[in-house]
Amino acid sequence: MPDIDLATPDLATPDLATPELEPAGARPVPASRPGSSHTPTIDQDDPGTAGTGRADATGSPSSAPLLRIEGLGVSFLERGGIGRTRVLDGIELTVRPGEIVGIVGETGSGKTTLARAIAGLTPADRGQVRLDGEDILGLRTRARRRFRRGGAIQFVFQDPLRSLDPELTIGASIAEGMAIAGVGSRSERAERVAGALTLVGLDPAVAQRRPAQISGGQRQRASIARAVVADPRLLLCDEPVSALDASNRNHILILLDELRRRLSVGIVVISHDLSSLAGIADRVVVLYRGRVVEDGPIADVFAAPRHPYTALLIASAPDIHGRNRQAAAALRPAPAPGIPDPTTTTAATATTATTASTAAAGPTPGPRPDARDVGGCVFAHRCPFATVDCDTAPPRVEAPGRPAGSWISACHHDRTWRARLPAAGTAAADTSAVRKETSL
Ligand SMILES: Nc1ncnc2c1ncn2[C@@H]1O[C@H](COP(=O)(O)OP(=O)(O)OP(=O)(O)O)[C@@H](O)[C@H]1O
Ligand code: SF4
Numbered sequence: 001m002p003d004i005d006l007a008t009p010d011l012a013t014p015d016l017a018t019p020e021l022e023p024a025g026a027r028p029v030p031a032s033r034p035g036s037s038h039t040p041t042i043d044q045d046d047p048g049t050a051g052t053g054r055a056d057a058t059g060s061p062s063s064a065p066l067l068r069i070e071g072l073g074v075s076f077l078e079r080g081g082i083g084r085t086r087v088l089d090g091i092e093l094t095v096r097p098g099e100i101v102g103i104v105g106e107t108g109s110g111k112t113t114l115a116r117a118i119a120g121l122t123p124a125d126r127g128q129v130r131l132d133g134e135d136i137l138g139l140r141t142r143a144r145r146r147f148r149r150g151g152a153i154q155f156v157f158q159d160p161l162r163s164l165d166p167e168l169t170i171g172a173s174i175a176e177g178m179a180i181a182g183v184g185s186r187s188e189r190a191e192r193v194a195g196a197l198t199l200v201g202l203d204p205a206v207a208q209r210r211p212a213q214i215s216g217g218q219r220q221r222a223s224i225a226r227a228v229v230a231d232p233r234l235l236l237c238d239e240p241v242s243a244l245d246a247s248n249r250n251h252i253l254i255l256l257d258e259l260r261r262r263l264s265v266g267i268v269v270i271s272h273d274l275s276s277l278a279g280i281a282d283r284v285v286v287l288y289r290g291r292v293v294e295d296g297p298i299a300d301v302f303a304a305p306r307h308p309y310t311a312l313l314i315a316s317a318p319d320i321h322g323r324n325r326q327a328a329a330a331l332r333p334a335p336a337p338g339i340p341d342p343t344t345t346t347a348a349t350a351t352t353a354t355t356a357s358t359a360a361a362g363p364t365p366g367p368r369p370d371a372r373d374v375g376g377c378v379f380a381h382r383c384p385f386a387t388v389d390c391d392t393a394p395p396r397v398e399a400p401g402r403p404a405g406s407w408i409s410a411c412h413h414d415r416t417w418r419a420r421l422p423a424a425g426t427a428a429a430d431t432s433a434v435r436k437e438t439s440l
């Protein structure tokens, strides 16, 4: 194997080495990917408002949906095989070509299950998933196999070794899907592998190495090369940067931003790290206990969250500051004397605590007994603004003055909860706009 220095892969593709994300509206001319059948359709005059932005100034749809999810539900058989636990319920989600949609939510909220259900890896028991208008959940055996082999949806995992076989060379791993599907001759596949490696900022000589012979950042690039070589329409990235150090994390985020522009691929990025998403995503979808509680343009949501849970998430993220950011304490229920704070106790003790505090609270807004299983708001047991209305499912409330579907929040008191905040809480962060304190 030639001894090539692969330690500075970013230099192979100078525009991927840029340490700062470009301002919206200063995008490079998109280049076609070798072997791609798609024509890049990046609108360089689109100024964008969020992340590096593909949504327009009102957050209105700028093109037909690539992915449209309606009423998606997933449940798992409970241990012992009796009964089912609902993990996702009534999920609505849209991704447009070239758009990056971030999905956030605490552990166990259903982010990975959602991505797996979109890809057909976890069966959904309700709803529809349409890719370019085609109902992909409705595909029968042979059509489904053909669809999967077509590679229109690709996964990028937190651990690149989930997609790169340690026994195979990087080149063989990247070409594997094409080889199985009988795409091209061996030399054509090698050419596409080299093109994909170049696209992700790696030297094509990496193809000869095994995963253990390259760095963690290079491995994640290689796993992205494996995903994009299939000419996907949609990339599902599950915590793609959380195992990387800060420098590699930024490079991978910049790479994803480049790829959506060059390939016009839709990208879903699942992340715990709100500040990473603030750098690249156009929209953010907030999941809580298997429900979408807020979905809107990321800059708007981070600046002025409309759902109390989103506000709590943002208040708890030290790197995100918006003009309506509240102190986290103001967004948590005040525990009754002698009763533990439900946000810091186990589920079992929290239920007891919230039930007791509700009884103590009387008509004053405050946490309600957990009513998820009977259709109440999934956040009611933690919400300081809950009322008896919250015992029924909140509607999807549109943001005033915004195009339908562009910014929704699932809260009965969407327009009034902020007024109930204690004055001290509202002054917690005196900033005029969303500000990122990341190294992006
Ligand atoms: N195959 C399965 N069988 C039963 N329950 C499952 C299965 N997969 C996931 N779950 C449950 O579904 C819920 C959502 O899991 P999921 O992995 O989607 O969460 P997540 O939001 O990705 O969490 P994290 O941030 O920790 O990755 C969890 O309660 C989990 O235990
Ligand atoms: S619907 Fe009620 S419980 Fe749910 S977030 Fe809104 S105010 Fe809180």
Ligand SMILES: [Mg+2]
Binding pocket: 111, 112, 113, 238
């Ligand atoms: Mg997960």
